[in-house]
Amino acid sequence: MENSADMNGKELYLRLLTYVRPYWKAFVLGVACMALAALAEPAFPAFLKYLLDDGFAAQQGSLDFLIYPAVLFLIFLVRAIIGFIADYLMHWVSQNVIAELRQAMFAQMIRLPTAYFGDNASGRIMSRISYDVTGVAGASTTALTTVIKDGCAVIGLLVWLFWINWKLSLITLVTVPFIAFAVRTLSRRIRTFARGIQDAQGNITQIIQEAIEGAKIIKIFGGQRYETERFNHAVREQRGLQMRSIVANAALGPITHFFTALALAVVMAIALYQASQGKATVGDFVSFVTAMLMILAPLRRVMDVNATIQKGLVAAESVFHLIDQPAETNTGTRELGKARGEVRFEQVRFTYPGAEQPALADLSFIIQPGERVALVGPSGSGKTTAANLLPRFYDLEEGCIRVDGHDIRTIRLESLRDNIALVSQDVVLFNDSVAANIAYGSRHAVSQAAIAAAAKAAHALEFIERLPRGFDTLVGEHGVKLSGGQRQRLAIARALLKNAPILILDEATSALDTESERQVQAALDELMTGRATLIIAHRLTTIEQADRIIVLAHGEKAEEGSHAELLRQRGIYARLYNLQQDAPGAD
DSSP: OOOGGGOOHHHHHHHHHTTTGGGHHHHHHHHHHHHHHHHTTTHHHHHHHHHHHTGGGOOTTOSGGGHHHHHHHHHHHHHHHHHHHHHHHHHHHHHHHHHHHHHHHHHHHTTSOHHHHHHSOHHHHHHIIIIIHHHHHIIIIIHHHHHHHHHHHHHHHHHHHHHHHHHHHHHHHTTHHHHHHHHHHHHHHHHHHHHHHHHHHHHHHHHHHHHHHTHHHHHHTTOHHHHHHHHHHHHHHHHHHHHHHHHHHHHHHHHHHHHHHHHHHHHHHHHHHHHHTTSSOHHHHHHHHHHHHHHHHHHHHHHHHHHHHHHHHHHHHHHHHHHTSOOOOOOOOBOOOSOOOOEEEEEEEEOOTTOSSOSEEEEEEEEOTTOEEEEEOSTTSSHHHHHHHTTTSSOOSEEEEEETTEEGGGBOHHHHHHTEEEEOSSOOOOSSBHHHHHTTTOSSOOOHHHHHHHHHHTTOHHHHHHSTTGGGOBOOGGGTTSOHHHHHHHHHHHHHHHTOSEEEEESTTTTOOHHHHHHHHHHHHHHHTTSEEEEEOSSGGGGTTOSEEEEEETTEEEEEEOHHHHHHHTSHHHHHHHHHHHSTTOO
């Protein structure tokens, strides 16, 4: 499919209408009702003509005149009923389009490569899904509703005008080229401003999100004034763009009214002259002028809808930009099933986009099933990068990583990740119950007993039972209702419950106090039995019992051996270990 950035307005609009296609029956019925309601517009000036020419000439004592108010009431009643049906159907289609686009965007978002989230602000992504998509619906249905409804009204009134006096009606068409030129010129400006408004909205969302997540930091470092100014600047920027867009949009009305009023004045002068010469009846004159006056409102709405369409097309660019993003590379076809857990890094090299130096260079090591291998080293040495490459959060550029002898690029992502459990230093909990967070991602129903067993093994059962509703307690956004140590133990319980043959522990005990760390370390020792475990650690006291320790420096393997062997070498590991032992507060 063609990328949204390369599509013109017509192509974008046609692609947008494909989301309306599943609801074509309701859409067509709604369009038909709108057309019928709009075509009732010329019925009123036509009614006035016959009322003035015939109604007031009814014979005295006759009740024939009652037919006119009855017809008038019937016209407005039918128009109201049909209009209601049309509005309901079009809004029903519109809301379904919004829902489908949001679902498509979210489904694509969670399949995007990890690098995408590093390159794009989360606030802008959120704004696309929550804000931009509503503008798309405005272009796909709301604008179309106005064009059809008011367009039919304009056409119907024009037909009536030509029926009454085609010569006078031709004068009104002289204004069309001038109005069309104004619309085309202002459309470009409106679309440009709409892009800026969307970017500004994304910036506002980003600032709000950061202020909520960083509330404690803002308070402790006195950042209220700075954040307020940053937010105010973003709001002022959006307001300025909005006002420029409003000026461009508002200019259409006066321009349309100017040329229409000019034509109306000329037509009225000629019509009055004809009426004075007996060339037209009173009913003809009143009906013609009424129709011309009635045409102003729908014509204005048709002109105004251009702004909605332009904003909708810009929103469509944004929406389709996300939908068109390539998902994670998942070309593997092999199913691992239940892996044994052998992991091999073979001359792995990886460089982050835009970085000058590789994060990993020619890294090779093996983790046998049941073996515990720890990666240590100074910050920036590549430890976490290695852990991210194993589940293919990033794709390596050179070398190979194998699981049970198979290149991970040949394995289906779902199959590979089914065999890996992760406990990271950045604990992620969802605003759900304790039980749901422990059982998160389980493809099969998990019993309460299994959840409780995992919690017990992670030394989390004791604090869970003290919570107001136990396992049914909501943890709050990011687990805000729990302490750091409690959040970490829930994450460990989640990994325990998954029972995968490969385990990645990225600072898994970093948030625990000394006593909790010892309890959880005992549970992890039991869990790691029979599993290939890759441990990323800064606190070297937590990996003293590892089977092998690999020391990284500048992305390369500098040392390898057991804790005792590395201390005897008096190299990088010994220096880091002694520094931590001498640090204040060290165990």
